[in-house]
Amino acid sequence: MQHHDPRLEPSPFGGVVADTVADSTPWWAPAVRPGDGTPNIVMIVLDDVGYGQIGCYGAATHTPAMNALAASGAWFANFHVTGLCSTTRSSLLTGRNHHAVGVGFLADFDTGFPGYRGAVTPRAATLAEMLRDAGYGTYAVGKWHLTPPAHMTPAGPFHQWPTGRGFDRYYGFLWGEDDQWAPDLWEDQHHVEPPRRDGYHLSEDLVDRAQRYVSDHVSAAPDRPFFLYLAFGACHAPHQAPREYLERYRGRFDHGWDVERDHTLRRQMALGVVPPGTALPPPNEGVANWADLGDDQRRLYARMQEVFAGFMEHTDAQIGRLVDYLRGIGELDNTLLVVLSDNGASGEGGADGSANEYRYFLGLADRFEDALEQIDELGGPATHNHYPSGWAQAGNTPLKLYKKHTFGGGVRAPLIMHWPGKIAAPGSVRTQVHHVIDVLPTVLQAAGVQAPDSYRGVPQLPVHGTSMLYTLSEPGAAGQRRQQYFETAGHRGIYRDGWKAVTTHRPGTPFDADRFELYRLDEDFAELHDLAAEHPEIVADLVTAWWEDARAYGVLPLDDRMQSRVAVKDPAWARPRYRLLPGARLANGPAGPDFAGRHFTVTARLERHRPGDNGVLLAYGRRAAGFSFFVDDGRLCLDLNLAGRHTVVTAPEPLVLGPATVALTFTGDHDGAEATFTVDGVEVHRAPVPAVLPAGLGCLSLQCGHNSPSPVSPRYEPPFTFAGTLHEVFIDLGPTVADPHPAAERPLAMD
Template sequence: METKRGSEERSDLNVIYIVLDDVGYSALGCYGSEIETPHINSLARSGLRYNNFNVTPLCSPTRACLLTGRNCHSVGMGMIADVDWGPEYPNKRGRISDSAATLAEILKMNEMATFMVGKWHLVPGHEAASSGPFTNWPLSKGFDRCYGFLLAKTDQYEPDLIYDNHRVQKPGMPHYHLSEDLVNRSLEFLTDHISVTPDRPFFLYLAFGAQHEPHQVPKDYIEKYKGVYDIGWDQIRKERFNRQKEMGIVPPDTKLVERNPGIKAWDELTTKEKDLFIKFQQTYAGFLTHTDQQIGRVLDFLKSKNKLENTIIVLLSDNGGSQEGGWNGSINDAAYFNGIEENVDEMFEHIDEIGGPYSNANYPKGWAQSCNTPFKYYKQNTFFGGTHVPLIIQCPQHISDPGEIRSQFYHAIDITPTILDLLNIDAPKVFKGVKQLPLHGVSMLNTFTDPYAPSKRKTQYFEMLGHRAIWEDGWVAVTYHERGVPFAEDHWELYHVNQDFSQNDNLAEKFPKKLKELQLKWWEEAEKYNVLPLNDNPYTNRFDGLQEGRTMFTFYPGMAHLPTTAAPSINHSSYSITISIFRSDPSEEGVLLAHGSHSSGYTFYIKDNYLIYEYNYAGTVYKIQSSIQMPIGFSIVRFDFKAEGFIRGTGKLSINEDEAGALYMDPTLPFMISSEGLDIGRDRLTAVSANYPVKEFPFSGHIFKAVIELYDAQVKRKILKKRKRDSIHIRINGKNFWG
């Protein structure tokens, strides 16, 4: 299939996309931050900074836009990829439609080498298992090689890694960190390529896990920012804003918006709150500086191999700063996703662990808004705090005035059309026998040489979990949607962002006709790009498990780590775990089955000749140790949980059908067992229990099989589905959820 333009010669330019995660508009040094990002700043000096660039306010949708040049809902990625919302929501299937070939697929057809390293997050969660199917893994979406992780996030010290189409353990290097590993692999792929095929151009898609939580980085990087954040988030926002004006990265008449609702003034915080929150922000800053150093390694490599001058580099963030740390920040990633607000006093006891391997740190909302200076709100929201991000493009052969700022409005869907324009390649109309959607994006290439070129983009809609917005010719209509409130009752705001860069002055009352015009336009765009039907419930289908209707799961020793998105969902169900084993002597012990991490989960193991079950409720541990010792020889061990309410019940241990202990468990986790997965015969990655004597604590006896059975799951699912349909309000640990 011919996709080259007529007789034009194909460009010999290489392409690198560098995607940062949860990096708000002001986080980089070249966008006004005090955080040291010298290598990213060097890209800005030799390229262009865009100050009016937008993405979707969530990870997977932006990545789908970026790689396809189409709007996320149109290609089936209107939400994070982890959950396939089913055929009733074709805009949220968790995979890129075959009607939208990725940039990698197009470039591969045009004889370019293609490499993907880092975060993918474009595969439904149940397909992230090592058994596949692999049709939505990177190698099936146009990449020759890949190395990284499949889902939203992973631990920076103990990542769940894939290499091409299989899972691998992390390299056994001292002082391991994922960002360093990702760059090591990138340079390995590029070295192999240019050593043997130096004249063949390449595409590298390098998507860091940084700055997504967990914020984890060596202590030296955290200490580098000691004292910097003692002045607090209010002052940091002001200082960043002033630098942004000095740099020209915001217009001179821009106003700094007020604190977001619910954020306290820094001076109102207690000393303990300040100390804890400072440590969170030091960690984020150190993490970003560490990431910048890894980007520097890529740039140094390109320079040393004489590839920098003919390589297009695009650096951006997938969305704004994240609100997922809550009001107080977080050291436990299970807390946010289970509606648990972490206590400052309890977190303070672990302040020295923040940034290290035993803390899944995320900063509080006050720092998230600072990250998004000068805007309001955060990731997930369709105000500029969620969508307005840094974009730097370096292209020495085409940029006439490096170091300048461009102010045309563009969107993530416009990047790939720009690259195709630069490379003299047309997107195919049919790919592998499938008719292709037209590109929704437009080329930004004219901005490379003309700072005053009008934007070719005239309209762009936004939608995320019911939050909605539309930009058209310098006006924005936007609504912050309260979950459970009918969409027709949403309160819309209006901003003339060509004159009010930060969305500070709501003009809805002054220009009601303009607001109505934009609202109607939003519905037109929503119909055009498959945004409908709307749904504001992020937990849709999470209760259903990822094997609809299946109630029994049999696992065998030697199985690869099973991601949590593909593991049995035991929430809201009575269940049993039955494991048949053989032990030749009393010293044989270890983990039989474990699902989770140090933050949350459950583990079933033998230690000191006793059978033990532990359930980690976001730091609170329920433990049952058998009242009798384990016999030698063949045994069947079992844990039964009888649900006795929405998030409570009784657990019982038995050995060869003899009851060996019981415990009432209230509460249990309502939504997510863990962000880490399930293992048989060992506890890979981070340990659920602090009581293991060795890493992974592999079982030294023999496991025949492990069977997990869900008993009343269908009843529970029907109840929860009814709650979803009827929008019944439930409240857990002080947080509101809508079913």
């Protein structure tokens, strides 16, 4: 059986068309068929997993599936990424530097400059596009985070969705993170509800779907290889996993993060992923000595790490399920399997961590006592938790700082490759320096596919990466990557021939004031001994090289803004009025109304036919945060959920049966506000609420006539669809009020 794709059919027609078929000569385009033995490609991307957080990289966490892949494959000690989610994924899937393809920061932002469009340029075909044109079936499952938020609507546009960038099928979540118990899921180009079953967990669901896609492909096209891109939400916050996994680690981290760093480093040196004699750098700024913490602090923080470890082991178990499945159907031996993390461990939990990180997003006070009260709920559906930065520091052992930074803690990541019969000295560590842009050319070389000079009529950027395939056949071969720049939000670095110059930038300060440190990376794995004062000429040469790369790859202009990067907004942001019909769902601010820091009115035209006609009129958000305007027991209700702190307003009298126009109006400022209910233009209730909605809400959607997949309010079960007749809902946005703690000045965590 040959694969024929009419999109690839050349022109002109190669046969003969006469007046009758008897005098005509048919012609078919040459079949696109990979050669015999062309491998399947399975790429597994972990999220926010630091260098020392997998067992084969020294973690105490039990990760037998990944350990086994490393033991019979190869794993890498000097693999680097970009330091952020969207940026790494854009490089992974294109083989080009992230600024060059337009994703110099998160996909959430288009700042109006070529390197910061927040979407992959058509001048950089993705691995899925290249492999699909070579005859592969292509399937994406899990996190995407390469679609501009304004495009995340049921009406698209879809050209930057997975199905628009080369994947035949897609199932997962489009944004930077999601609730593992109740995710906001999309299949291909439409929204779907997660399966309603006891014990549902997103990671398990993603592997179920991955197996289904592979099963369908192998059954329908056994002569064609497949490319499966499986991107877990794990282990990005919220850290959530089944209780039995969390319980396995009870008491295992009571010794604290300082001792755990020491233990991890010893294991790393024994495994060979860190050179002998490597020492730990001093603690990162803001990380306390464990011995100086109070008893309650140690108890809470240890529990938060237990939850993370359980989450990590649960993720490994899902990888094991997929590997066992591939083995069981006879496909594992002909599969190149790649496992990597997108960046280092995240320090965004701050000194105390959080039971609900939406307080961080919203700039709300996050009291230690709140998390302590919820200690036994951490990891479950009632929390949206993140561990303290001290555990992220331990997770990045022996490296400095965290994701977003250009020191090792941000950009050095685990990488495992497994390809039965194709790897010399299986189970050995590769020490050549490589970068995430090198993965695509490695896969293309393994598949025998050439990157096109032109794709769909668009001239292509050259692939910037260098194949790593030589490391699989020659473990001790000299490294072929001589130079690589780094940049994230003004943090900068460059590697060249064993040296690394790196600087940490403080937002709002002059870039010229940044001091570059210098490390001999091939002798100083942990970037511990700054040699800048001894070799100023090397620093100068490397900084000059950095600027040359910055100009060549679209890094400029340097930009240290975080949420305030939004210089160009989708026109939807300026709309003063929205009309929604029942069942509608709009994701976040760019695609729908931005309620943050402003007055607004929600008006619903409805009919109640029976006393039991209750349900949601309009909901914004989910269990973690948002607000819901609904009818309960016949009465108008508002639940304002400020990251788990609920203010409920209920009208004193039930609505009469029959048609009505009801409205909720929010007025006030960030120090106090009022919610007012009206029915047919007559005020029926007014009550104080803490404030207008603060800025910074992310990963939330607006839902008309229902609330799913998780409820904003604990007063109902999702989807709590309005049981009467809901004709339409209008949203009218009023003036914005000044925020004394603007979200634009807060860093981002949704990556």
